[in-house]
Amino acid sequence: MAVGLGPLPTLHPVPGFELGIASAGIKRVGRKDVVVMRCAEGSRVAGVTTTNAFCAAPVLITRERLAGEVRYLLTNTGNANAGTGDDGLANAKRSTEALAQLTQVDAEQILPFSTGVIGEPLPVAKIEAALPAALADLAEDHWAQAAEGIMTTDTLPKGASRQFEHDGVIVTVTGISKGAGMIRPNMATMLGYIATDAKVSRDVLQALVRDAANKSFNRITIDGDTSTNDCCMLIATGQAKLPEITAASGELFGKLKDAVFSVFMEVAQAIVRDGEGATKFVTVIANGGGNAQECLDVAYAVAHSPLIKTALFASDPNWGRILAAVGYAGVPELDVSKIDVFLGEVCIASQGGRAASYTEAQGAEVMAREEITIRIELGRGEFSETIWTTDLSHEYVKINAEYRT
Amino acid sequence: MAVGLGPLPTLHPVPGFELGIASAGIKRVGRKDVVVMRCAEGSRVAGVTTTNAFCAAPVLITRERLAGEVRYLLTNTGNANAGTGDDGLANAKRSTEALAQLTQVDAEQILPFSTGVIGEPLPVAKIEAALPAALADLAEDHWAQAAEGIMTTDTLPKGASRQFEHDGVIVTVTGISKGAGMIRPNMATMLGYIATDAKVSRDVLQALVRDAANKSFNRITIDGDTSTNDCCMLIATGQAKLPEITAASGELFGKLKDAVFSVFMEVAQAIVRDGEGATKFVTVIANGGGNAQECLDVAYAVAHSPLIKTALFASDPNWGRILAAVGYAGVPELDVSKIDVFLGEVCIASQGGRAASYTEAQGAEVMAREEITIRIELGRGEFSETIWTTDLSHEYVKINAEYRT
Structure with a gap:
């Protein structure tokens, strides 16, 4: 039921970044559920992680290890390793130790990521057994396979890619993401991996991932449920033959920033387009706020209202529910x-009441579309925020009522 | 699909308070949709109203007029008269002026209430035409009919009644409520009318309605959508032959307070039991908070999570979703x-992880019940809050996707 989300676009390989996929049979035998990513020596990795206080064991470990040199990212689906206490921490560490042994790096140089059911013990032996196959599969052109390998309730893989040229050198930014439910990222996303071959200073890389996530992953919501496992990683392999990008890099920094923001936005919006049960892709814009927070408060009130979401599902221009949510x-x-x-x-409400020019037919015409924009003009100031969400359909209830059965 | 909500209990008449019902055909011909309530001379009325900034025209008028002497309450269903601007205000006033003419009181002594679709012009002529029939129907024993007359998407009427004795005098507290969707009252409820024949000072009455609403109507949520029309009124006719109740009234005040709180709680919980599509009645308790607000934040996060609500619908003990919401x-x-x-x-999670003693069978047994309590022990302090909510079912989506069609 994904809205406006087609087959994967071309995902350009990023020199210095390889991906390998394997099947550990965590939740279902034969399903691709383990992804190993290898960063060339000298790569830098920055990331943002969930603000959920109950964050998963792998998130705790990843946060610590981000400060050092990162060589591998190890992802499993089918099990979130969240709400698993000390055993969960030990299991996450053990999986990275197994990979460290096989690859001759230090376990501290490996970041673990998990997504799936919360509260079940991580089947770490199964993951270990799948690692050799994943390593044998490593290749720079396996982005599409990895996009599938990190899926859970997603119906389609999600990826985006940009290239730009600078001083005759082609620079690539490619990324993938997963997520369809428990989506209201807060300083992070379910899982997103974006890599570039640009050489980027540590400070700039961290600022880039924070700012890009803030305008993309942190502006989407499906059900208002912030996950325990959200992680978004930005990897810079530095293989492009260009000077290191710092805050002073001017034009080159600008080009990279544009490409990174563009990839972030596409893979973040792809999560909404594939939202559980989604039949609509909805943009909510709050303009004219006195500050950014009140714009966000209004936009999220609209985006989270079950009454508005069911009206969107029904293509019913029930604008009174929008006014109520703003209120x-x-x-x-x-x-x-x-x-x-x-x-x-179509102006549906003006000066707090039904717009004189508004007819139900106008509203019905817009609501019948697959992609809908709701714009609220607050008339209080100059701030503006935009977020993206879905409707609430029978299918959402079905998917989430039956998730574990 | 109401949960644990049977036929109306006996609703004892309140001396000095009469109710009359009529059919104005606002939304459907023949449906009882206009209710007039008459308070005997000398009655006092206190109330709380919605905090929604887009509050309906009748709410604005009711707020102003509560300061004076109130003789009539005029309620219509089928149209909320919200988001209707100046015309809405004029229409609400006109309906009370029509009633004033027929009853020889001042329009300022009449409180208007509306509930139903937001944003449609109030069909005030239809309401005017129904007033004589409603007045002719006035009687102290018409509580049950009025409980039906104020229903919208409610499947059952809601009412409660208590009596207590003091110095040989029987005092009655009886109330009715309506509401099933757009329910997260904030300092008020959809519509609640509770009357007593006790004589109560203005200050005490206002404090009573505020405190009782705060622990009952302000602790229920169905979909997190705070309505534009929430109003809860407490009427004291003063016909019971007892001294006026003031803050210094000791035992008598205590008895009245108990009865009022008990009626408020029953009619507020009845709204949840009849929540749109509800198949479960869920009590969420947050204990051990450092302050009341963080208890409420935790309880509402759990109560509003679509993932938890769908798991409740499915009777799936997916406790990881509860941890995530707390987080x-x-x-x-x-x-x-x-x-x-x-x-x-059943202790499902302990010290932040799955409880060692927990088995899925234990969780499944609790989840299969119609009435479920989720209790979170925060371990931070002495504060505690309790709220009530429902699950999220296919029926909720159906009802709200099809509400206007």
Whole structure:
């Protein structure tokens, strides 16, 4: 039921970054569920991780190890290794130790990632057994296979790729993501891996991943549930024959930033397009706020309202529900007489009430589309925020009522 | 599909308070959709109303008029008269003026209430035409009919009644409520009317309605959507032959408070039991918080999580989703190693991980029940809060996708 999400685009290999996929049979025999990524020596890795206090064991380990030199990323699906206490930590470490032995690196140089059911013990022996096959599979052109290897309830793999040229050198930025439910990333996403062959200073890389995630993964929501396992990693292998990019790099930094932001946005929006049960891809824009937070409060109130989400599913221009959500978003001293609301290009509410020009037919025409923009003009200031979400369908309930059975 | 909600209990008449019902054909011909309530001279009325900034026209008028002497309450269903701007205000006033003419009171002594679809013009002529029939129907024993007359998507009428004796005098507290969707009252409820024949000072009455609503209507949530029309009114007719109840009234005040709180709780919980598509009645308790707000944040995060709500619908003890919600509730410096989670009497998570004693069969047994308690022990302090909610079923999506069609 993915909305506007087709087959994977061409995912250009990133020199110095290889991906290998294997099947450990964690949840289902034969399913690709282990992905190993290898970063060439000298690569830098920066990342953001979930703000959920109950973060998973692998997230705790990844956070610590990000400060050092990273050589491998080890991902499993089918089991989140979250809510698993000390055993979970030991299991996550053990899986990286097994990979360290096979690859002759230090376990501290390996970042673990898990996604799947929360609260089950990680079947670490199965993962260990699959590592040789994953290593044998390592190749720079295995992005598409890895995009499939990290899927859980996703119906389609998600990836994006950009290239730009600088001083005659082609620089590549390629990324993949997964996620379809328990999606309201907060300083992170379910899982996202974006790599470039640019050489990037540690500070710039960390700022890039933070800023790009903030405008992409941190602006999507499917069900308002912030996961315990969100992680988004940005890898720079430095294999492109160009000077190191620092905060002072001017044009080259600008080109890289554009490419990174563009890939982040595409793979983040792909998660929404593949949202559980999604039949609509919905952009919510809050303009004219007095600060960024109140714009976000309004946009998320609209995006999380089950009443608005079911109306979107039904293609019902029930704009009163939008007004109600704006009204309870908690914006202090909100003057409703200054608020306009647009559905697509149609003004549905003006000065806090039904727009004089509005007809139900206009609203119905917009609501019938697969991609819908709801824009709220708050009339309080100059701030603006945009987020992306889905509708709430029968299928969402079905998927999540039956997830473990 | 109401959960544990049977036929109306006996609703004792409250001397000095009459109810009359009529059919104005606002949304459907023949449906009872207008209710007039008459308070005897000398009655006092206190109330709380929605905090939604887009509050409906009748709410604005009711708020103003509560300061004066109130003689009538006029309620219509089928149309919320919200998001209707100046015309909405004029229409609400006009309906009370029509009633004022027929009853020889001042329009300022009449409180208007509306509930139903947001954003449609109020069909005030239809309401006017129904007023004589509603007035002719006024009687002290028409509580049950009024409980039906204020229903919208409710499947069952909701009411509760208590009596107590003081110095040989019987005092009655009776109330009704309506609401099944767009339910997360905030300082109010959809619509609740509770009357007593006790004589109560204005200050005490206002404090009573605020405190009772705060522990009942303000602790329920179905979909997290705070309505534009929430109103809860407490009427004291003063017909019971007892001294006026003031803050200094000791035992009598205590008895009244118990009865009022008990009626509030029953009619508030009845709204949850009749929640749209509800198949479960869920109590969420957050104990051991450092303050009340963090208890509420945790409880509402659990109660609003679509993933938990669908797991409840499926009777799936997917406790990892509960941990995840606690983790993203925004409690500062949450130490997950101190957290225990109970499903009914079963400890499912201990010290932040799966409880050693827990078996899936234990969780499944609790989840199969119609009434389920989720208790989170935060281990941070002495505060505690309890709220009530429902699951998220196919029926919820169906009802709200098809509401206007």
